[in-house]
Amino acid sequence: MDQDKKYIEISHFLLKKILGTTFPNPPVVSLIVESDKNFKRNKIISFGFTNRGGRPHAEEMALKNVIFNRNNSYTLYSTLEPCCHFGRSESCVSKILKTKINRVVYSLRDPDKRVNGSGESLLKKNGIEVLGGVMNEQAKKFYKGYILNRKLCRPKVTLKIGCSLDGKIAFKPNQRDKITNNIVNKIVHIYRSEFDAILVGSDTIKIDNPKLNCRIKGLENNSPLRVVLSKSLNLNLNSEVFKNCRKLPTIIFTTKFNTEKIKKLSKKNVNVFSLERNKFKLSNILLKLAEIGICNILVEGGAKVFTSFINENLTDSIMIFRSSFFIGSEGKDLIHYSHKEVKNMFALKEVFPVEDNTLEILENKNTI
Ligand SMILES: NC(=O)c1ccc[n+]([C@@H]2O[C@H](COP(=O)([O-])OP(=O)(O)OC[C@H]3O[C@@H](n4cnc5c(N)ncnc54)[C@H](OP(=O)(O)O)[C@@H]3O)[C@@H](O)[C@H]2O)c1
Numbered sequence: 001m002d003q004d005k006k007y008i009e010i011s012h013f014l015l016k017k018i019l020g021t022t023f024p025n026p027p028v029v030s031l032i033v034e035s036d037k038n039f040k041r042n043k044i045i046s047f048g049f050t051n052r053g054g055r056p057h058a059e060e061m062a063l064k065n066v067i068f069n070r071n072n073s074y075t076l077y078s079t080l081e082p083c084c085h086f087g088r089s090e091s092c093v094s095k096i097l098k099t100k101i102n103r104v105v106y107s108l109r110d111p112d113k114r115v116n117g118s119g120e121s122l123l124k125k126n127g128i129e130v131l132g133g134v135m136n137e138q139a140k141k142f143y144k145g146y147i148l149n150r151k152l153c154r155p156k157v158t159l160k161i162g163c164s165l166d167g168k169i170a171f172k173p174n175q176r177d178k179i180t181n182n183i184v185n186k187i188v189h190i191y192r193s194e195f196d197a198i199l200v201g202s203d204t205i206k207i208d209n210p211k212l213n214c215r216i217k218g219l220e221n222n223s224p225l226r227v228v229l230s231k232s233l234n235l236n237l238n239s240e241v242f243k244n245c246r247k248l249p250t251i252i253f254t255t256k257f258n259t260e261k262i263k264k265l266s267k268k269n270v271n272v273f274s275l276e277r278n279k280f281k282l283s284n285i286l287l288k289l290a291e292i293g294i295c296n297i298l299v300e301g302g303a304k305v306f307t308s309f310i311n312e313n314l315t316d317s318i319m320i321f322r323s324s325f326f327i328g329s330e331g332k333d334l335i336h337y338s339h340k341e342v343k344n345m346f347a348l349k350e351v352f353p354v355e356d357n358t359l360e361i362l363e364n365k366n367t368i
Contacts, residue, residue: 001039003033003039003042004077004105004131004134005134005135007031007033007044007075007077007105008077008079008105008106008107008134008135009135010031010044010077011029011030011031011077011078011079011107012029012079012107012135012138012139012142014029014047014049015027015028015029015049015079015142016142017049018049018050019142019194019296020193020194020195020196020222020224020296021052021193021222022050022051022052022053022054023053023054023196023225023293023294023295024053024054024292024293024294025050025053025054025055025057025293026050026080026143026146026295027049027050027079027142028049028050028057028058028059028078028079028080029047029048029049029050029058029078029079030047030048030049030058030059030061030062030076030077030078030079031044031046031047031062031076031077031078032044032045032046032047032062032063032066032074032075032076032077032101033045033074033075033077034069034072034073034074035072035073035074035075036071036072036073037071037072037073039073045066046062046063046064046065046066047061047062048060048061048062048063048064049061052221054293055089056089057083057089057092058078058079059076059078059082059092059095059096060089060092060095062076063076063095063096063099063101066099068099068100070100073102073103074099074100074101074102074103075101075102075103075104075105076096076101076103076104076105077104077105077106078104078105078106078107079106079107079108079139079142080106080107080108080110080139080143081106081108081109081110081115081116081117081119081120081132082096082104082106082119082123083110083112083114083115083119084114084115084118084119084122085114085115085118091119092119093119093122093123096123096128097123097126097128101128102128102129103128103129103130103131104120104123104128104129104130104131105130105131105132105134106120106130106131106132106133106134107132107133107134107135107136107138107139108133108136108139108140108143109132109133109136111143111146111147111150111151112150113150120132144156144316145196145295145296146295147368148295148316148368149290149293149294149295151368152368153286153287153290153291154283154286154287154289154290154314155196155197155286155289155290155294155295155296155297156295156296156297156316156317157286157297157299157309157314157315157316157317158195158296158297158298158299158315158316158317158318158319159299159306159309159310159315159317159318159319160188160191160298160299160300160301160319160321161301161306161318161319161320161321161334161335162179162180162184162188162321162323163179163320163321163322163323163334164179164322164323164325164326164327164331165322165323165324165325165326166326166327166328166331167333167334168327168328168331168332168333168334169301169302169303169331169332169333169334170327170331170332171327171330171331171332172330172331172332173332174203174207175207176207176208176209179323179327180321180322180323180354180357181323181354181355181356181357183354183355183357184321184354184357184359186216187321187354187359188321189214189215189216189219190214190216190219191298191319192212192213192214192222192223192224192298193214193216193219193222193223193224194222194296195224195296195297195298196224196225196293196294196295196296196297197224197225197226197227197289197294197296197297197298198212198224198225198226198227198297198298198299198300199227199228199229199297199298199299199300199305200212200227200228200229200299200300200301200302200305201228201229201230201301201302201304201305202228202229202230202232202234202235203302203304204300204301204302204305205228205230205235205236205239205241206235206236206239207302209239209240209241210240210241210300211240211241211243212224212226212240212241212248212300213226213248223248224298225248225249225250225251225294226241226248226249226250226251227250227251227252227253227289227297228241228250228251228252228253229252229253229285229305230252230253230254231254231255231256231277231280232254232255232256233252233254233256233259233261233262235252235261237261237264237265237268242265242268242270245268245269245270246269249269249271250269250270250271251270251271251272251273251289252265252270252271252272252273253273253275253280253285253288254272254273254274254275255274255275255276255277255280256274257274258274262274273285273288281312282308282309282312282314283312283314286314299315302332303332303333303334303335306334306335307335310335310342310345313345313366315346315364316363316364316367317361317362317363317364317367318346318360318361318362318363319359319360319361320359320360320362321354321357321358321359322357322358322359322360323356323357324356324357342362345364345365345366346362346363346364346365347362347363347365348360348361348362349361349362349363
């Protein structure tokens with residue numbers, strides 16, 4: 001129908017508002033549209049989105065309190081195919097079948113193998129008209145992390161780098177420097193709110209002592225889970241990242257087992273995942289994070305960690321915030337790669353001015 005694209009577009013617009021808030025489930029927006037028998041007069045009578053923590057699902061929220069009039073037709077629009085498996089609660093298909101919904105229109109077929117077309121089949125079997133794949137390409141962009149999680153068992157990885165014009169991330173090694181402007185700082189905090197997790201290396205914890213939360217007023221509750229990589233576990237327990245861990249879940253990946261320090265960290269509600277030395281690989285760490293439901297992870301440094309993600313070809317996207325000044329040869333290099341090598345692996349997709357700084361967005365040429 002002519003209006004299908006319009007309503008899916010509205011759902012995509014609303015979807016942007018809940019990115020990063022529904023871990024461990026994917027964000028979904030649903031609309032209910034009431035139409036006369038000829039679909040000449042249509043109006044949105046309800047909408048719903050996946051709630052914090054992933055429950056209730058968007059369809060359930062949208063269907064709540066809808067009063068169906070038997071002379072009209074009802075279409076449920078959804079950004080993702082409705083689920084048909086019974087998990088923690090009744091499936092969305094089952095809920096839809098208990099109502100007077102006549103049509104279901106969705107954007108992305110659910111890549112989760114428990115659904116993947118079965119939601120659509122079950123609806124059709126029960127006499128519901130279904131149209132899937134509306135604005136599928138746009139939906140794939142929103143759901144890339146979810147697709148990677150379900151198909152490759154890893155989250156979408158985005159590196160976030162702040163650097164000088166000549167690609168340095170600090171004025172000297174082993175020191176913390178502010179390189180980009182205050183607006184960049186705000187933008188980074190907004191980005192943080194849209195990710196499920198932030199990851200850093202142990203030296204960044206030691207040198208920068210970051211909080212790794214979202215400090216934009218009103219978005220504080222969208223702070224992501226924090227992940228620290230430290231084989232040696234040579235970390236100060238009083239670091240900012242180990243504060244407030246009941247509210248801001250924090251995970252450390254290490255090669256140490258059963259140490260006093262692990263016990264102390266556990267008391268602070270830090271989750272410590274110990275891996276054998278030969279298993280301490282980014283691919284295994286990402287697998288573990290995917291298993292707990294992480295779909296989008298923001299890697300915030302430092303240089304060694306950035307380099308490992310690029311070396312192991314586990315980077316989907318890079319956001320480079322570049323300042324307007326040079327640091328020179330004494331500065332700390334961004335990644336141990338030449339400009340040419342990065343250019344071969346990544347395509348520059350967009351450049352935005354941020355006052356006197358710029359934001360460059362690069363995407364891996366070979367990612368799915
Ligand atoms: N401008 C920016 O965007 C930005 C962002 C962050 C940091 N920085 C700066 O970068 C500097 C710190 O960076 P850095 O390169 O020295 O260290 P880093 O990347 O923050 O941390 C490296 C450490 O993390 C641990 N690690 C565990 N697994 C790893 C893996 N797969 N790959 C790499 N490291 C792994 C290792 O220590 P263990 O022995 O404990 O395992 C390693 O020595 C500071 O000056 C900081 O201010 C800048």
